[in-house]
Amino acid sequence: MRKIVQITVLVFLLAGCGSLKQGWNNFTAYYNTFYNAKKFYNSGLEKNRNQQPQINPLVPIRVHPSPTDAGLEDFDKAIEKGSAILRDHDNSKFVVPALFVIGKSYYHRSDFFAALEKFQELDTIAEGEQRQEAVVWLGLTYLEMSNYDQGIEVLEFELSGEENWLPKWRAEAQLALGELHTELENWETAANYLEMSLSGIEQEEKRAKTRFLLGQVFENMDELSRALFSYSQINDLRTDFDLEFNAIRKQAEVSREIGNYDYAVSIYQRMRRDDKFLEYRSDLQYEIARTLQLKGDQAAAVQNYNSVLRNRIQPPTDFTLAKTYYGLGEIYRDEYEDLGMAAAYFDSAASQRVDESLLDDDFNARELARSYGEYVSIKENISRRDSLLNLAELDEEELEAFLDELRQQELEKMEEELEEIQDQRDQMLVADQSQEPAQAATTTEYGFLNIESATRLADASLQFQAIWGDRPLADNWRRRSVVSGSRFDQVRAAEDDSSEDNSVDLRATGIQPTIDTSEIPFSQEAKNEMYAEIESYNYRLGNLFFLSLDMPDSAGVYYQKVANSGYDEDLAIRSLYSIAEVKLLLNQQEEAGNLFEQLKAQAPNSNYTERLAERLGIPSSENIEDENRSDSGMNVAVSDSTVDSAQALASEIVVDSSEAELVRPFLLLDEAKTYMQKGRNQPGFDEDFSQWFEEQQEIESKRNQFEELKDSARVMLADTTLDDTRQQYWQQIADSTFKEPEITENYPFEGAYWDSTRSILQEIETEYSASTVMPQVQILRETLSKPSVGSLGVRDSTMVQDQQETEEEMGNYPSCEAAGITLNLGGDMESFMNSLSYPEWTQDVSIRGELEYLFVVEPDGTIQSYEQLSRMDRSGIPQALESGIETNVRFDAHSSEEPVECTMIFPFNL
Structure with a gap:
C-alpha cells in the first residue's frame, strides 16, 4: 500500500513539474526582491538613527526623532526594489509590505509628500493591524511636515472610531498625538495622551523617551513635582547614555527650581x-556653581565658577564657558556691584562661539556686554576729564611737582624696558646685517624706525652714541680717539662689564620722557567745555541705567548730578523731568510733584513742564501760559498732538548742537529705543505683533512645505512607473512658484511712536554714518521698515517710491553701451574700492555686497549726476563710495550730442 502511494505521488509530481517549477520561480523572484528591499531599508534606517543629534533638554524632545541625511542611498535602493514588486507582482501578498517599505523610505529620506501619498494608499487598501500602523505613520508624517492640526484630526478621528485597536498601535497613536499637541503647546492635552500611551509602549528606550518628554511637558505646565517624578522613573529603564545623563540632570534642575538646592547639589556631585x-x-562643576549662586552662597559660587575656568585637565567647552562667564557677570553686577568686571565677564560670555538655541532665553550676554561696556567707557571718559580738571586747579609748583613725578615713573618704566631689550639682545643670534635696515624701516608694530616707541628710540640713541659719542660733527669725528672721554663711556663700560648688573641710568644720558599737557584745560573757556562734556556723559549714564540696564535708582543719581551742575540749562531741565519720570516709575508721587514745582519755577514755558503736568494730572491752564509756543529743545519726528506726551520719558529729548557731537548719536539711539518701548506698551500691540509674527512664521512654513513639495515632485518625476496623469500632476507642481500672501494690513509697527523711531534712525544714518552705533541702527531700520504691498519683505515705502521714480527717469537718455564709453577709475576696480575711507564701525564686522549706481554722463565725460539704485541703507558705506566717485571716477568722452546713462556696479568686501 505504501509503495502504491509513493508511485502515485511520483506520477503527480512528474505530471505537474512544469507548472510547479514556474510557480516556484515566480515566488522566489518577488520574495527575493522584497527581502532585498527590506534589507536596504533596515540598513538605511540603522545609518539614519546613528546620526541622531544629542538631546537638547531646553526644547521638547522627539520620541520619534526626525530623519537625518544618512542612509539616503540605501533608501533609494529600497524604493527601487519595492517599486519593482508593485510593477511586476501587483497581485502578490507582498504588495502591502512593499508599500510600507516605500513609504517609510520616503519618510526617512525626508520626502514627506511622497511618503504621505504611500501611507494614504495603505490607509485605503490595508486592513486590521496593517491599517492601524499606516494611520500612525500618517500622523508621524504630518508631524514632520509641521501640519499639526491635520495630524491631530486624522489620529483622533481614527481612535474614536469603532475599530478595535491593538494596544501596541493605540499606544503609538496616542504617543504621536502627544507629540503633535506638544508642538502646539497644548500642554495639558499632550500630557494626557503621553500618560495614556505609557502602558502600551513595548520598547523600554521609547518608554524612557516618553517619560522624558512628559517631564518636559509637566515643566511647561509648572507641575514641577510631577516632572521630577517622571524624570526619576527613567532610572529603572534601559536607555542610551545621552538620555540617561540628561534625565539625571533634569532631576537636579527641577529640584533646583523647586528650591531644594542641597538635593540638587548632591545629585551633581554624585x-x-x-x-x-x-x-x-x-x-557638572558649572551646575554646582549655578545652584550655589541661586541659593545665595555667592562666594562659594565664584569659587566653583573659577574652578571651571582653571580646569586644565578637562578644559570646559565654549558652551560651558559662555554660561560660566555669564554667571560670574551676574554675581559681580548684583552682589559685588562691580560693573566694570561684570562688563568684562559678559563680554567674555558673548565672545564664545555657541549655538544660541542651546542657551536659555534670558541669556543676553551680548546686550549686557554692550550696555555695561558702554558704562565703563563713559565712566573712564568722566574720570579722565575729572583728573584733567583737578590738574588745572593746581598751582604752578604743585603741577610741576606732579609732572616731575610722572616723568620719574615713566623714566623708571623706560629703564626696565631697556633692560629687557638688552637681555633679549644678549640671548639672540646675530641676524643677517643686510636685512636689518629693511626690517627696521618696514616694521609696523612701533612705526617707521620705531618712531612710536620712546623706549626703543632711547635704546637706539644709546647704541649710536655709545659708539660715536655726542660731540658735534667734525672732520674724522668717527675716530674712537675723538670720542674718548664722552659721557657715554659709562654705557660702553657697562656693556663690556661681565658682571650681572646690566642696569641703565637714562638720567646720565640726558634722555627725558615727554609728558603731554595739551589736554589740561587751563583757560576758563576750556574748563567750561570740559564740564559740559562731563554733564553730557552723566546724562548719557542716566539714560543707560534707565533704559538699558533697568536700574532707575542709579539713573536718578546721574540725572541729579546733571540737574545740580547747571552748565547746560536745557540739559538740566531734561534731567529734572527724567528724575520725575523715575519717581513716577517708583510710585513716588509726592517727590514727583515737588520736582514739578521746581521744573515749573525754572522753566515755566517748557514743554517738559506741560508734559509732567499731564503725567501728574494737573490741568495745563495752571502752568501753561502760551499754548501755541514751540519748544526749541525738542527735535522729535511727530507733534505733541500726535504723540501722547504723558507717556514720554526723559530720553525722548535729543540734545541740541551745543552738546558734544560724540554723545549725540548715542542719545538719539536712546531716544529711538524709548519710542520703541512706548510703542510696545500701547494697548493691543502684543496681540498685533504676535499675529504678525505667527503669520510670517506660517508663510515661512508654507514656503518650506512648498519647496519640499517641489523636491518631492522632482523625485516622483524620476519614477518611470508613473502614468501620464500622475506625471502631469507632479510636473505642474515642479513648474509652479510660491505666491507671497499680502499681510501688510497686519503690520504691527504703525503709529506715531514707530514713525518717530524710524525718523530718528534715519537721522542717525544721515548725520552720523561713521558712528559706532551704526550696526544697531541698521538692524533696527531693517526690522521696522514698512513692507511694500504684496511683499513679505521689510522695504520702506519711501524706498519703493524712489525706485519707481528712478525707473521712470531711466531710459530718458541713451545708454553707455550704445555710446561706446567706459568707466575710468585710474586703475582697477579692486584698488579703487580699497582706497575708500569706510566708516569706523565697519572695522569690526565682515560685509560683502554690491552697490549699483546710475550715472548721467555729459559728452565730454564729466558726470552730470548720479543716483544709488541698490537697496543698501545709507549707513556710511554708500557715502564712502560717493566720496570716491566725486574725486576719482571719470568717464571717457563720447560723440553723442546729449548725455548718456551708465549703470555701474561697485563690489565691496570688508
Whole structure:
C-alpha cells in the first residue's frame, strides 16, 4: 500500500513539474526582491538613527526623532526594489509590505509628500493591524511636515472610531498625538495622551523617551513635582547614555527650581564622582556653581565658577564657558556691584562661539556686554576729564611737582624696558646685517624706525652714541680717539662689564620722557567745555541705567548730578523731568510733584513742564501760559498732538548742537529705543505683533512645505512607473512658484511712536554714518521698515517710491553701451574700492555686497549726476563710495550730442 502511494505521488509530481517549477520561480523572484528591499531599508534606517543629534533638554524632545541625511542611498535602493514588486507582482501578498517599505523610505529620506501619498494608499487598501500602523505613520508624517492640526484630526478621528485597536498601535497613536499637541503647546492635552500611551509602549528606550518628554511637558505646565517624578522613573529603564545623563540632570534642575538646592547639589556631585560621566565633569562643576549662586552662597559660587575656568585637565567647552562667564557677570553686577568686571565677564560670555538655541532665553550676554561696556567707557571718559580738571586747579609748583613725578615713573618704566631689550639682545643670534635696515624701516608694530616707541628710540640713541659719542660733527669725528672721554663711556663700560648688573641710568644720558599737557584745560573757556562734556556723559549714564540696564535708582543719581551742575540749562531741565519720570516709575508721587514745582519755577514755558503736568494730572491752564509756543529743545519726528506726551520719558529729548557731537548719536539711539518701548506698551500691540509674527512664521512654513513639495515632485518625476496623469500632476507642481500672501494690513509697527523711531534712525544714518552705533541702527531700520504691498519683505515705502521714480527717469537718455564709453577709475576696480575711507564701525564686522549706481554722463565725460539704485541703507558705506566717485571716477568722452546713462556696479568686501 505504501509503495502504491509513493508511485502515485511520483506520477503527480512528474505530471505537474512544469507548472510547479514556474510557480516556484515566480515566488522566489518577488520574495527575493522584497527581502532585498527590506534589507536596504533596515540598513538605511540603522545609518539614519546613528546620526541622531544629542538631546537638547531646553526644547521638547522627539520620541520619534526626525530623519537625518544618512542612509539616503540605501533608501533609494529600497524604493527601487519595492517599486519593482508593485510593477511586476501587483497581485502578490507582498504588495502591502512593499508599500510600507516605500513609504517609510520616503519618510526617512525626508520626502514627506511622497511618503504621505504611500501611507494614504495603505490607509485605503490595508486592513486590521496593517491599517492601524499606516494611520500612525500618517500622523508621524504630518508631524514632520509641521501640519499639526491635520495630524491631530486624522489620529483622533481614527481612535474614536469603532475599530478595535491593538494596544501596541493605540499606544503609538496616542504617543504621536502627544507629540503633535506638544508642538502646539497644548500642554495639558499632550500630557494626557503621553500618560495614556505609557502602558502600551513595548520598547523600554521609547518608554524612557516618553517619560522624558512628559517631564518636559509637566515643566511647561509648572507641575514641577510631577516632572521630577517622571524624570526619576527613567532610572529603572534601559536607555542610551545621552538620555540617561540628561534625565539625571533634569532631576537636579527641577529640584533646583523647586528650591531644594542641597538635593540638587548632591545629585551633581554624585554624577561628578561617577566615572561614567567623566567627560561632563566641567559641565557638572558649572551646575554646582549655578545652584550655589541661586541659593545665595555667592562666594562659594565664584569659587566653583573659577574652578571651571582653571580646569586644565578637562578644559570646559565654549558652551560651558559662555554660561560660566555669564554667571560670574551676574554675581559681580548684583552682589559685588562691580560693573566694570561684570562688563568684562559678559563680554567674555558673548565672545564664545555657541549655538544660541542651546542657551536659555534670558541669556543676553551680548546686550549686557554692550550696555555695561558702554558704562565703563563713559565712566573712564568722566574720570579722565575729572583728573584733567583737578590738574588745572593746581598751582604752578604743585603741577610741576606732579609732572616731575610722572616723568620719574615713566623714566623708571623706560629703564626696565631697556633692560629687557638688552637681555633679549644678549640671548639672540646675530641676524643677517643686510636685512636689518629693511626690517627696521618696514616694521609696523612701533612705526617707521620705531618712531612710536620712546623706549626703543632711547635704546637706539644709546647704541649710536655709545659708539660715536655726542660731540658735534667734525672732520674724522668717527675716530674712537675723538670720542674718548664722552659721557657715554659709562654705557660702553657697562656693556663690556661681565658682571650681572646690566642696569641703565637714562638720567646720565640726558634722555627725558615727554609728558603731554595739551589736554589740561587751563583757560576758563576750556574748563567750561570740559564740564559740559562731563554733564553730557552723566546724562548719557542716566539714560543707560534707565533704559538699558533697568536700574532707575542709579539713573536718578546721574540725572541729579546733571540737574545740580547747571552748565547746560536745557540739559538740566531734561534731567529734572527724567528724575520725575523715575519717581513716577517708583510710585513716588509726592517727590514727583515737588520736582514739578521746581521744573515749573525754572522753566515755566517748557514743554517738559506741560508734559509732567499731564503725567501728574494737573490741568495745563495752571502752568501753561502760551499754548501755541514751540519748544526749541525738542527735535522729535511727530507733534505733541500726535504723540501722547504723558507717556514720554526723559530720553525722548535729543540734545541740541551745543552738546558734544560724540554723545549725540548715542542719545538719539536712546531716544529711538524709548519710542520703541512706548510703542510696545500701547494697548493691543502684543496681540498685533504676535499675529504678525505667527503669520510670517506660517508663510515661512508654507514656503518650506512648498519647496519640499517641489523636491518631492522632482523625485516622483524620476519614477518611470508613473502614468501620464500622475506625471502631469507632479510636473505642474515642479513648474509652479510660491505666491507671497499680502499681510501688510497686519503690520504691527504703525503709529506715531514707530514713525518717530524710524525718523530718528534715519537721522542717525544721515548725520552720523561713521558712528559706532551704526550696526544697531541698521538692524533696527531693517526690522521696522514698512513692507511694500504684496511683499513679505521689510522695504520702506519711501524706498519703493524712489525706485519707481528712478525707473521712470531711466531710459530718458541713451545708454553707455550704445555710446561706446567706459568707466575710468585710474586703475582697477579692486584698488579703487580699497582706497575708500569706510566708516569706523565697519572695522569690526565682515560685509560683502554690491552697490549699483546710475550715472548721467555729459559728452565730454564729466558726470552730470548720479543716483544709488541698490537697496543698501545709507549707513556710511554708500557715502564712502560717493566720496570716491566725486574725486576719482571719470568717464571717457563720447560723440553723442546729449548725455548718456551708465549703470555701474561697485563690489565691496570688508
